Amino acid sequence: xxxxxxxxxGLSFSLVDNNRQPSSIGLYLPVGTPLADGAxxxxxxxxxxxxxxxxRLKGANLGYTxxxxxxxxxxxxxxxxxxxxxxxxxxxxxxxxxQEVPSPVFSIETANTNEVDIANALVAAxxxxxxxxxxxxxxxxxxxxxxxxxxxxxxxxxxxHRKSR
Amino acid sequence: MPCxxxxxxxxxxxxxxxxxxxxxxxxxxPLSAALTFANTLRGVLLPLTSAALEWAELTYDLQxxxxxxxxxxxxxxxxxxxxxxxxxxxxxxxxxxxxxxAYDLGGPWRGFRLTRQAAxxxxxxxxxxxxxxxxxxxxNDVFPALxxxxxxxxxxx
Numbered sequence: 345x346x347x348x349x350x351x352x353x354g355l356s357f358s359l360v361d362n363n364r365q366p367s368s369i370g371l372y373l374p375v376g377t378p379l380a381d382g383a384x385x386x387x388x389x390x391x392x393x394x395x396x397x398x399x400r401l402k403g404a405n406l407g408y409t410x411x412x413x414x415x416x417x418x419x420x421x422x423x424x425x426x427x428x429x430x431x432x433x434x435x436x437x438x439x440x441x442x443q444e445v446p447s448p449v450f451s452i453e454t455a456n457t458n459e460v461d462i463a464n465a466l467v468a469a470x471x472x473x474x475x476x477x478x479x480x481x482x483x484x485x486x487x488x489x490x491x492x493x494x495x496x497x498x499x500x501x502x503x504x505h506r507k508s509r
Numbered sequence: 510m511p512c513x514x515x516x517x518x519x520x521x522x523x524x525x526x527x528x529x530x531x532x533x534x535x536x537x538x539p540l541s542a543a544l545t546f547a548n549t550l551r552g553v554l555l556p557l558t559s560a561a562l563e564w565a566e567l568t569y570d571l572q573x574x575x576x577x578x579x580x581x582x583x584x585x586x587x588x589x590x591x592x593x594x595x596x597x598x599x600x601x602x603x604x605x606x607x608x609x610x611a612y613d614l615g616g617p618w619r620g621f622r623l624t625r626q627a628a629x630x631x632x633x634x635x636x637x638x639x640x641x642x643x644x645x646x647x648x649n650d651v652f653p654a655l656x657x658x659x660x661x662x663x664x665x666x
Contacts, residue, residue: 346548346551347544347547347548347551347562347564347565349544359585359605359606360579360585361579361583361584361585361605361606362578362579362580362581362582362583362584363584365584365585365586366585367585367586367605367606368605369602369603369604369605370602371602378540379540379569382571383571383572383573386571386573387571387573390573390574390576393604394576395608396589396604396607396608397583397589397604397605397606397607397608398579398580398582398583398606398607398608399579399580399583399585399605399606400575400576400577400578400579400583401573401575401576402575403570403571403573403575404570404571404573405568405569405570405571406568406569406571407566407567407568407569408540408566408567408568409564409565409566410544410547410564410565410566410567411563411564412551412561412562412563412564415561415562415563416561417523417561418521418522418523418559418560418561419523419559420523421523421559422522422523422558422559422560422561423522423523423524423526424520424521424522424526424527424528424560425526425528427528428557428558443530443531443532444528444530445530445554445557445558446520446522446528446530446558446560447520447522447528447558447559447560448557448558448559449556449557449558449559452557466553466556466557467557469553469556469557470550470553470554470557472553473549473550473552473553474532474550477546477549477550478542478545478546478549479534479535479538479542479543479545479546483535484546485516485532485533485534485546486513486533486534486535487533488513488533490513490533490535490536492535
């Protein structure tokens with residue numbers, strides 16, 4: 345079981361008009377189109393597109409979708425409004441990254457508190473992947489400025505529509 | 510701010526509630542490495558959540574030169590709808606804030622249709638065909654190299 349790429353990559357152009365109202369154009373490229381070819385196509389499309397629109401072209405991006413090849417049905421107790429909130433530290437102590445895991449399993453919770461033990465095996469395994477996932481050497485995810493996420497500081501459970509304990 | 514690749518995982522619960530978990534990846538992460546990361550992440554995420562994973566999406570910003578400022582009369586709520594056919598299927602692409610070039614093709618303002626033959630504007634049709642050549646549908650029917658633009662329709666919301 346894995347995430348596999350069998351869908352057409354989506355190319356999107358973002359535009360904005362004189363009143364700062366944004367809009368976008370969505371196209372699909374052939375399955376398996378490499379990123380470089382998608383960039384070439386987008387660049388070649390820029391001229392014909394600007395001949396059709398008088399809005400400002402701000403940028404373009406290419407999205408690759410990987411479908412779960414063995415999807416399962418979520419059990420009755422699942423609820424994506426419940427979140428496991430993970431607070432990660434960033435390199436050099438330059439802020440934190442807050443991530444949420446929807447519908448966390450109940451086994452990680454502790455009675456009478458929303459706090460979750462960051463040493464919990466499931467939580468620790470997930471955090472280790474975020475910090476040290478297989479992108480380069482000891483590189484996992486980063487924050488929006490490209491700074492490395494270094495450690496999990498805190499974990500707790502929250503619910504968007506219920507008060508905390 | 511750098512244009513970092515972004516990974517989104519879409520999860521659903523038993524009540525069809527949808528949520529997404531998002532991550533930034535290091536600059537210039539190759540697609541293959543990003544997919545490896547996504548699959549490894551999947552392995553540690555699924556034991557942690559009771560929601561079902563539907564798909565993951567990796568998004569890359571492309572290096573494309575922005576255009577100049579928008580025209581004073583630009584309006585992205587107006588769309589030029591391009592209807593096309595592959596012979597097996599059909600679909601549409603919406604172009605926000607069409608230029609007067611499109612308006613000048615004739616017909617009433619609201620809801621006019623313009624056939625390829627009636628357009629009599631080879632340059633515009635060339636632009637349209639150049640723009641949509643090579644695109645595909647979600648069901649993976651690949652377009653012919655150059656397909657016919659069936660009709661154009663001006664949409665005013």
